[in-house]
Amino acid sequence: MSHTITIQPSGHQFECDSSQSVLEAALQSGFAVPYGCRNGACGACMGRIVSGQVEYPNDVYVGMTLQGESDDKALLCQARACSDLELEVREIGAAKDIQIKTLPVRVHRAERLADDVIRLFLKLPATQRLPFLAGQYIDFLLKNGQRRSFSLANAPHDDALLELHIRRVDEGFFTGFVFERLKEKDLLRIEGPHGSFHLNEESDKPLILMAGGTGFAPIKSLIEHMIHTDDHRPVHLFWGVRNQPDLYLNHLAELWQKKHHQIQYTPVLSEAAADREWTGERGWVHDSVIRHYADLSDHEVYCCGPPPMIEAAKHALKQQGLNEEAFHFDSFEFNH
Ligand SMILES: Cc1cc2nc3c(=O)[nH]c(=O)nc-3n(C[C@H](O)[C@H](O)[C@H](O)COP(=O)(O)OP(=O)(O)OC[C@H]3O[C@@H](n4cnc5c(N)ncnc54)[C@H](O)[C@@H]3O)c2cc1C
Numbered sequence: 001m002s003h004t005i006t007i008q009p010s011g012h013q014f015e016c017d018s019s020q021s022v023l024e025a026a027l028q029s030g031f032a033v034p035y036g037c038r039n040g041a042c043g044a045c046m047g048r049i050v051s052g053q054v055e056y057p058n059d060v061y062v063g064m065t066l067q068g069e070s071d072d073k074a075l076l077c078q079a080r081a082c083s084d085l086e087l088e089v090r091e092i093g094a095a096k097d098i099q100i101k102t103l104p105v106r107v108h109r110a111e112r113l114a115d116d117v118i119r120l121f122l123k124l125p126a127t128q129r130l131p132f133l134a135g136q137y138i139d140f141l142l143k144n145g146q147r148r149s150f151s152l153a154n155a156p157h158d159d160a161l162l163e164l165h166i167r168r169v170d171e172g173f174f175t176g177f178v179f180e181r182l183k184e185k186d187l188l189r190i191e192g193p194h195g196s197f198h199l200n201e202e203s204d205k206p207l208i209l210m211a212g213g214t215g216f217a218p219i220k221s222l223i224e225h226m227i228h229t230d231d232h233r234p235v236h237l238f239w240g241v242r243n244q245p246d247l248y249l250n251h252l253a254e255l256w257q258k259k260h261h262q263i264q265y266t267p268v269l270s271e272a273a274a275d276r277e278w279t280g281e282r283g284w285v286h287d288s289v290i291r292h293y294a295d296l297s298d299h300e301v302y303c304c305g306p307p308p309m310i311e312a313a314k315h316a317l318k319q320q321g322l323n324e325e326a327f328h329f330d331s332f333e334f335n336h
């Protein structure tokens with residue numbers, strides 16, 4: 001059975017079948033609403049129900065994500081419509097114009113950047129390109145039907161090869177395979193681009209970019225895109241990792257700061273207790289942001305990395321006056 005969904009404040013309408021999530025139906029109809037993990041964990045797709053009812057066939061994760069939210073909030077990647085719905089959701093213009101493709105890719109080069117990080121360069125078939133927005137991600141489609149998400153680290157203009165930064169997860173099925181068996185020239189299948197984590201080009205507010213670990217990948221794409229397009233908004237990049245070797249492209253971030261007066265870079269180590277040589281900042285990356293910026297009411301923040309970091313940043317930065325709409329995030333949830 002199909003229901004009519006109305007998005008407010010735009011008034012856009014689309015039909016949603018009871019077998020699909022509201023998010024799937026919105027994307028299928030060409031409406032770009034925010035989303036990230038698509039499995040109920042990150043909260044990026046949250047909207048407000050103005051009228052109508054939804055249900056959750058997979059309510060395991062939804063319960064945790066909606067904890068502490070008011071009753072009228074809905075997770076659109078999981079919600080099924082039980083009636084016509086009126087929803088309040090932010091729409092994002094640009095992503096909807098980009099076609100999602102499934103493509104074979106060949107491993108062009110694999111570089112070890114740290115003990116637990118590999119940088120992969122993937123080559124598309126000669127006649128293909130993958131248009132995307134800086135900050136978006138792709139899914140690897142595995143032979144067993146599962147998928148694994150990784151952010152694109154190259155900027156859209158530099159698209160001859162796709163660049164990914166892959167952190168090894170303990171006992172990880174796919175990342176274990178990448179570290180132990182994947183070789184140059186091997187073939188993989190990808191689908192993308194996905195995600196609504198990309199620059200708000202309409203804004204002229206200064207930007208704070210926060211990366212945790214390999215959350216540096218999409219942030220690199222954003223910065224390289226801004227440099228390429230002569231976007232001169234002030235940017236302050238904070239990169240939080242455990243120890244110095246985890247700053248796997250530190251020299252690149254330092255180079256950005258040196259060559260571009262609008263870019264400032266602050267690396268932050270959370271486990272540097274025994275590192276006497278480290279003279280930089282220590283502790284959690286969001287605490288470092290707060291030390292630098294007591295009032296965030298006139299900033300936009302782009303935050304990418306592990307879910308605990310995103311959650312901590314979301315709450316802490318709100319206390320400093322950051323507008324909810326100005327907090328853009330991509331949470332590296334694992335795929336269920
Ligand atoms: C939108 C998006 C973008 C992402 N971009 C990147 C990226 O650019 N670089 C990157 O390194 N990762 C990224 N991730 C995370 C990445 O997708 C996971 O690390 C990956 O799916 C793990 O696959 P696996 O098969 O090795 O682990 P699995 O075999 O699926 O999991 C093995 C075990 O580890 C746990 N686990 C899985 N993933 C994680 C994790 N990320 N953190 C902690 N525990 C985990 C599982 O619960 C399980 O117990 C992204 C995730 C999302 C949703």
Ligand code: FES
Binds near residue numbers: 046
């Ligand atoms: S919770 Fe819906 S996209 Fe992450």
